Amino acid sequence: MRFIFKTDYGQDIQLAKHGGQVFWYGLLLVLLAAAPWLFAEYWLAQLTFVLIYAIVGLGLMLLAGFTGLFSIGHAAFLGVGAYTEAVLVNAGWPFPVSLLMAAGLSAAVGVIVGLPALRVKGIYLGIATLAFGFIVEEVLARWESVTGGNAGISVKKPGMFGWTIDSGTGFYFLCLVLAIAATLIILNLLRSPTGRAFVAIRDSEISAQSMGIHLARYKTLSFALSAAFAGVGGALYAHKLSFISPDQFNILQSIDLLLMVVIGGLGSVHGAFLGAIFLISMPQLISMSKDWLPAAIGQAPGLQGLVYGLVLIGFVLFEPLGLYGRWLKVRTYLQLFPFYRSGLFRRQKSFQKSDRLR
């Protein structure tokens, strides 16, 4: 059992709570840095995808998990980032500049979406973002002079100032650096006044407002930041696939992103990574299990959707805190051994909070 006595506020908002954390995360970083020599080419590519999705997931976590605004059209931001990157890189811009442009343009679009979000909330916001996602997908498909329409567009390798990143390993390190940077940004944001304002808005808009938080400003900021992350993720996604078309940024992709943060665990930074690992490994696991399932089930085309749906239902019903919540329980069990009780994390049932107050 570990006891941490906090004696001042500075200690409370430290990034590393104790030496153990420093050790374990350091080990993880070393492992990740050594990954190209530990894994085969194919698995390294999958790991790269995990990192890319984790960056997008961190952004969506900020929006959905920490600010409580749900976006059901998040793939649109991914699309904006990916297409901006594709067009600029193909025009010969250096990679860092085009990446910043992708993030900036996505953020600008995020602000535009954030504007109606100020007037509506809850399900209305979900529908507004859904509508926006459809519109962006259609624009990408129709604006052929720029995006190449439904035929898609191929993306050059990222390059800067004379040298290009053309190996899988190089691109993996690029994604790793960006993912670590994104994580640090989110962690530091969350311990800053801005991040606490986000969490306050999530927990109760009225209380947040009465504490002097400018709702409109912070909601728009949250949308912009989240969209910027999605834009960076989209840019990397475009490079990784080296070919993009509008149908990669449709409603199903948006739902996948939501599934990622919900299954990872809403309101936790770990959740974004766990969710990304889940999202990437799920198709692999399903295709592996096809061999020992009866052919009637294993070869059926709907298997993946079915499994996704069942997993999602299972998580919402039995583990609302997601994968991170499960890990928390395991960790607490080990820390408190032998004093862990079942029901330690049981949520209190509250009466339904009504959107339509009378």
Next chain:
Amino acid sequence: MQVLQLVISGVAQGCIYGLIALGFVLIYKATETVSFAQGELMMLGAFCALAAMAFLGFPFWLAVISAIAAMGVFGVLLERIVIRPILGQPAFSIVMLTIGIGYVARGLITMIPNIGTETHTLPVPYKDRVLNLGTLVINVEQMAVIGSTAALCLLLYTVFRYSKVGIAMQAASQNQLAAYYMGIPVKTLNGLVWGLAAGAAAIAGLLLAPITFVHANMGFIGLKAFPAAVVGGFGSLPGAIVGGLVIGIVESLAGFYLPEGFKDTAAYIVVLLMLMIKPNGLFGEKLRKKV
């Protein structure tokens, strides 16, 4: 004449959206949650009728009735088994849950060998007949859609206005806690509302089946019903139908008069405009927070 023709086909399509939106609104009013699985329930209803006609050899009307009844029971069971345990959690959990239900429904249907991945036609007696009114050409299928929707609206109106169950549902939707205190079985009613919504979705599926085809992904039309529900105001049953009609007509006209690409996005552009101008919709309830 051309405009009238377009409006009629828009109204028919709008009725479908309206029926699905009706399900959203019913569920939203009763339980304050939003079901993303309405489109899939519609798809299941169409497949139920298909199964009843193709494998059990039911005549058309019996198949329709049995499909609606089966979906109603399915809705009640769904509420009982999956939705009820998580009432009281944030609304978003139920959104994710219903998305999951949609995935499962689509997956299960596509897993049926040789059937799930095909597109089917529902053999309806009024297939491919047209009425000629002067220069207007009206499909009987469209007439059937409009007529059935009107009939269903009338039925729902009488239920909610005059029957004891309907009035109890209204009471429960206005204030759950007060309804509990008055001895209204709110939980049972929530189940019934899900049943009603699933039944309405099944009817939408049956009406849509002759116009498009029956296939596993027909549920995606349900996404167009969200704009319909919002345009009408998310808390009003007539609003859902009116919103559906608005969306349907706008879509139909946009498909003809505007360049390509506007037909699919018209509904969403309308809903964004609506949210900016009048977030509560056309018939939305104006509620002030009292502190």
